[in-house]
Amino acid sequence: KAGVTQTPRYLIKTRGQQVTLSCSPISGHRSVSWYQQTPGQGLQFLFEYFSETQRNKGNFPGRFSGRQFSNSRSEMNVSTLELGDSALYLCASSPWDTYEQYFGPGTRLTVT
Amino acid sequence: AQSVTQLGSHVSVSEGALVLLRCNYSSSVPPYLFWYVQYPNQGLQLLLKYTSAATLVKGINGFEAEFKKSETSFHLTKPSAHMSDAAEYFCAVSASFGNEKLTFGTGTRLTIIP
Numbered sequence: 001k002a003g004v005t006q007t008p009r010y011l012i013k014t015r016g017q018q019v020t021l022s023c024s025p026i027s028g029h030r031s032v033s034w035y036q037q038t039p040g041q042g043l044q045f046l047f048e049y050f051s052e053t054q055r056n057k058g059n060f061p062g063r064f065s066g067r068q069f070s071n072s073r074s075e076m077n078v079s080t081l082e083l084g085d086s087a088l089y090l091c092a093s094s095p096w097d098t099y100e101q102y103f104g105p106g107t108r109l110t111v112t
Numbered sequence: 113a114q115s116v117t118q119l120g121s122h123v124s125v126s127e128g129a130l131v132l133l134r135c136n137y138s139s140s141v142p143p144y145l146f147w148y149v150q151y152p153n154q155g156l157q158l159l160l161k162y163t164s165a166a167t168l169v170k171g172i173n174g175f176e177a178e179f180k181k182s183e184t185s186f187h188l189t190k191p192s193a194h195m196s197d198a199a200e201y202f203c204a205v206s207a208s209f210g211n212e213k214l215t216f217g218t219g220t221r222l223t224i225i226p
């Protein structure tokens with residue numbers, strides 16, 4: 001099976017802009033989670049979607065949002081970008097019946 | 113709430129020596145514990161998981177970890193380090209099945225000395 005794919009892999013945006021990141025889970029996986037990784041804060045949970053519903057949410061401002069489509073693909077959106085949003089954004093998918101999360105390679109977002 | 117603490121942000125071992133990466137957890141419910149590895153410019157790869165079955169868990173690449181409830185620990189070991197083990201390692205905890213939120217430790221960067 002193909003792994004989790006994330007597009008784009010690299011992105012440069014300007015402060016104040018918005019950005020959309022995409023994640024395609026492993027075929028058959030219905031849960032998709034998003035994480036932000038920064039040198040200062042480490043790995044932090046953003047949100048998780050299961051069957052198109054947000055099931056869990058981390059402690060991030062409302063500028064961070066996401067959605068999941070009927071084919072389990074997910075997008076996350078960050079509006080009004082700030083310099084501190086520069087990070088590696090990781091997507092992970094998991095099947096409905098195990099605890100394992102499989103991570104994609106991430107999207108590296110740089111805000112200038 | 114769940115949390116994990118990784119002792120030692122950097123660990124260096126000689127090739128062929130024992131690898132020991134420490135992780136202590138805090139959880140109000142029986143935890144599910146994981147070790148992930150991250151190579152440069154890559155995502156996270158699952159090494160092993162503890163889900164309340166056997167307390168000694170074997171993973172990929174020769175790694176294993178032992179769940180010790182009395183010590184609230186889940187340390188990662190490998191008997192003989194290989195150069196390819198150089199990477200960053202993360203311990204993570206999840207509250208329960210169906211709650212996919214992983215809480216990660218701050219990571220331990222493992223360096224292998226030739």
